[in-house]
Amino acid sequence: MARLRFDEDSLVITPRLLTRHFGPTEIQFSRRDTKAVRLSTGIFAVRVSVIRSDGMEVAPYFKLTSRDAARQALRQRGWPVVEDRWQLGYRS
Numbered sequence: 001m002a003r004l005r006f007d008e009d010s011l012v013i014t015p016r017l018l019t020r021h022f023g024p025t026e027i028q029f030s031r032r033d034t035k036a037v038r039l040s041t042g043i044f045a046v047r048v049s050v051i052r053s054d055g056m057e058v059a060p061y062f063k064l065t066s067r068d069a070a071r072q073a074l075r076q077r078g079w080p081v082v083e084d085r086w087q088l089g090y091r092s
Contacts, residue, residue: 002062004048004070008077011037011050013062027058037074039067040084048072052081 002015007044011029035051045063048070051060064070067083 004062004064004086005076006077006079011079013048029058031079034079036080036082038063038082039071039082 002013005012009012009031012026014026029050033053035053038049038051038057040047045065046067048062048064050058071081
């Protein structure tokens with residue numbers, strides 16, 4: 001439903017055409033204004049949210065089917081990544 005793009009300095013979540021009519025518009029973050037990118041396990045996918053430098057977390061609306069490639073790519077480009085995982089009904 002959306003496209004995630006990032007490089008060393010910026011991260012952009014762009015909703016697809018249909019989603020734009022019913023939900024959020026494009027959202028951009030700079031690395032210097034970002035505390036971390038959170039990858040958290042959902043029921044069917046991994047949710048991606050951004051924690052701003054002021055500690056406010058922008059509600060996730062981008063989802064991945066696999067976290068490994070995204071985690072590796074974010075870290076290679078210098079983005080701090082935090083992860084939450086569900087284990088036996090408890091969130092770590």
